[in-house]
Amino acid sequence: MKYETVIGLEIHAQLLTRTKLFCRCSTEFGQTPNTLTCPVCLGLPGSLPVINREAVRMAIKLALALEAKINLKSIFSRKNYFYPDLPKGYQITQYHLPVAEDGRLLIEVNGSRKAIGIERINLEEDAGKSLHEGFPDSAEKTYLDFNRCGVPLLEIVGRPDLRSPEEAVEFVQNLRTILQYLEICDGNMEEGSLRCDANLSVRPAGSTEFGTKTEVKNLNSFRFLARALEYEASRQIEALERGEKIIQETRGWDASANRTVPQRSKEEAHDYRYFPEPDLPPLIISEDWIKEISAGLPELPQAKIDRFIRDYQLPAYDARILTGSRALADYFEKVASLSGSPKQASNWIMREVLQYLKEKNLTPENFPLPAESLAELIKMVENQEITITMAKEKVFPEMLRRSLEVPKSVEVPVPTIEEKLAACDPRVITEQLGLKKIGDEQALQNIIEEVLEKNPGPVKQYLEGKVQVLGFLLGQVMKASKGQADPQRVQPLLRQALDKLAKK
DSSP states (O other): OOOOEEEEEEEEOOOOSSSSSSSSSSSOOOOOTSSSSSHHHHHTTTOOOOOOOOOOHHHHHHHHTTTOOEOSEEOOOOEEEEOOOOOTSSSOOOOOHHHHEEEEEEEETTTTEEEEEEEEEEEEEEEEEOOOSTTTTTTTTTTTETTTTTEEEEEEOOOOOOOSSHHHHHHHHHEEEEEEEEEOOOOOOTTTEEEEEEEEEEEEEESSSOOEEEEEEEOOSSSHHHHHHHHHHHHHHHHHHHHHHOOEEEEEETTTTTTTEEEEEEGGGGGGEEETTTHHHHEEEOOOHHHHHHTTOOHHHHHHHHHHHHOOOHHHHHHHHHSSSSSHHHHHHHHHHHHHHHHHHHHIIIIIHHHEEEEEHHOGGGGOSHHHHHHHHHHHHTTTTHHHHHHHIIIIIHHHHHOOOOOOEEEEEEEEHHHHHHHHHHHHHHHHOOOOOOOHHHHHHHHHHHHHOOOOOHHHHTTTTTTHHHHHHHHHHHHHHHTTHHHHHHHHHHHHHHHHHHHO
């Protein structure tokens, strides 16, 4: 602990607009290279940019969510650098006067909350994409796809308030969740719609002076972010211990070698020769528009977490998991309301629902089972109409299977909610599978007597004082009843039967 790590993150979030930042070209991902371009996004002579109002609205939404100061007047600038995927030779961004600044984002690490400063939020256009693989002559040539040129980005620049890779991952995860709640970015790191650059330095513990920083570029997963920061901190500490100086540079993450590698010397602001964009007037935002956008903001993740803990009496861990996605939070609230049992709704979603989503690699938006159906199943368990074992092992999987097999037609390819509810009705499924709970006491006693006759060894052990075998015998009764017996009713009846044998 001789050294302290200092981390600041720069996040680029691609906005979910239908068209680019300064032209009408589509932002659709995955199209044929170089088919979504025009003179504006290619920077051809005589073309003039026009700002996308929807992109500005999205920037204001994020600024409000991060409690940032929105500048009623902001300026676009040209950031000049030469790279093959930048056809204009410059990028239109904001530098001297961004759309918003001085915000904050709460993170929670080891049970305590910490506010991380947001220095600025910039609107800017994306560059194109250099393709280095997949072509016969990839070893000799770089191919260029300009479809991404001009796609609107928000650059979120965090202050150097992070002190560990764990805090950095929490920061990006929380920001990603906010972006998704606001419906302004899908947060897909693999497709590049959320990209992260990390500035890291180390300094002696207790020092207030910043060390020399390096920047690690384009970390496209939370795991790579954590590993890159861990490696880079260790690399810098080892260099300082050897008496070496840290070089300010840009480094890349080599996932195959689990290390950062030098890419180029770190540029300073003057290297980019920023100057105001001559083809765009200042961006003017009215206070009335800000108020209108503010009034339409959804409940944000942290507020939702606090409400789930307070109103539903959920543990903090459950509340954080359930609010990790707006769709999942909405699904939970609907199930909790319809079932009348928030804790059981949480248990089912945290286990069965999330396990299914993980196995099928689905997002909560694509979970096939209607909330009404799951709520009805929970009510059946709570009302002791079916055992929890049968509900989880038989009925729930069958409900999922049937939800995916609702008949579709060419005219109506997506089934209606009524058709889904009819197909997934847990009461109908329970009846058809013959899974109604055995409630008749005499029937339960008959099953118990049969199990005791078939297991003389464990019965003898129990009567000799080895009470642990009661669990085994209980399991045999549940097996014999095909899971239709209620364990809470079986256990006292099983004890009574064994006590009778003991008295003989």
